[in-house]
Amino acid sequence: MSTVFPTPRLTNPAGFGRVAVLMGGTSAEREVSLASGGNVLDALRARGVDAHAVDGIPALVAALVEKKFDRVFNILHGNKGGGEDGVLQGLCEALGVPVTGSGVLGxxxxxxxxxxxxxxxxxxLPTPRYVRLAKGAxxxxxxxxxxxPVIVKPACEGSSVGITRVFDEAGLDAAVELATRYPGELLVxxxxxxGEYTVGVLGDVALPSIRIVPAGEYYDYHAKYQAEDTQYLCPGLAGDDxxxxxxxxxxxxxxxxxRGWGRVDVMRDAAGNNWLLEVNTAPGMTSHSLVPKAAREMGLSFEDLCWRVLETSLGDGEGGHA
Known part of the structure; x- marks a missing residue:
């Protein structure tokens, strides 16, 4: 496992061409995406990239049909109007426009x-036991x-949207009622x-883990995006662990x-066993977000990180010049 970043593929921002920073959209994570996108836009412009904000997939389609952009920095979050469910990736692939991060399948x-x-x-690979809650089950x-205890959550949402931790049977029906407000199947x-941990991935490098210590009992939406007293310990572990x-x-x-970049969320039990929860293919880039914190631990500033993420949109024949 590499712990060293390769040399940047581009040094001249003009090599990226005109970049659409895709943000906002219509998913349940719209507000987080707008915050992430604004930060990314500022960082790329500070490095001289010709970057422009685009709000949502329909606006991007119109711009790409008119050939206004050469590539897309996707910072939409979620599905159903977000950019993490493969729809955006298929669109860009069909139009021949490079996009950051994972492809359709991933x-x-x-x-x-x-x-x-x-x-x-x-x-x-270790992941907690689960039951798919079919309709009517x-x-x-x-x-x-x-x-x-169990967790009831929508199978296709992020940012702790629709999630309930249930410790007795009395709380189960309310948990299902909340989760069914969102499209898709349910997962128990x-x-x-x-301990709650997360590990960012950038290219072939796994970033230092972060142990998340919320002031409250859980790392919920409030602790992620609003609270100022959540602790982030990076690296979260030491040595072989x-x-x-x-x-x-x-x-x-x-x-x-x-591929490209993302974040993997992990729980670590009292016996020291790691349990995989989920992968985020377009992680948050807000002031509270985790991938920037881990990248900074390895010496990458926020601007450097955004540059590196944008490089994940480069094809095999691109980036060989300054």
Whole structure:
């Protein structure tokens, strides 16, 4: 596992051409995406990149049809109007426009937590036990099969949207009611008690892990994007434990067909076992976001990180000149 970044492929910002920074959209994560996108836009412009904000996929389509952009920095979050479910990637591929991050397969697979788990389990990678809650199925049966406590969540949302931790049967129906407000299937997952970690991936490098210590009981939406008292310990582990969680995250990222950059979320139980939760293929880039914190630990400024992410849109024949 590499722990050193390769030399940048481009040094002249003109080599990127005209860049669309795609943000906003219509998913449940619109506000987070707008915050991320504004930061990315400022960083790229500060480095001399000809970057422009585009809000949502329909606006991008209109601009690409008119050939206004040479490539896309995707910082949309979520699905159904977000840019992490493979739809945007298929569009860009069909139009021959490079886009940052994972392609159609990796994006679509990682957005679906159930299918991601199926791939990981097939490869022997550790992930908490789960039950797919089919339409009409009783959540009580799933909870009994797994054993309480459990987590009930939409299978295809991010940013802790629609998630409930349930410790007794009395809370199950309300958890399902919340999760069904969002499209797609539901997932009932065994709750792992322990430390919350995340590992960013940039190219072939797994970034230092981050241990997340919220002031409250859980790392929920408020703790992620609003609270100022959440602690981020980076690196989150040391020695062999740190190396192991980074190897696992990189293996999980690749197994899901992902490439370019992303973030893998992991729980670590009291016995020191790591459990994979999900992959984010367009992680947040807000003031509270995790990938920038880990990149900074390896000496990459926010501007450097945005440049490197933009380089993930370069094809094999690009970037060989200054």
């Amino acid at each position: 994006s679509a697979l990682a957005m679906d937590k159930i299918r991601t788990k199926q791939v990981w389990l097939a490869l022997g 009783k959540v009580q049966d799933a909870a009994r099969e797994l054993g309480l 997952e065994q709750l792992v008690t322990g 740190e190396a192991a969680i980074r190897r696992l995250a990189l293996a999980a990222f690749r197994a899901a067909g992902c």
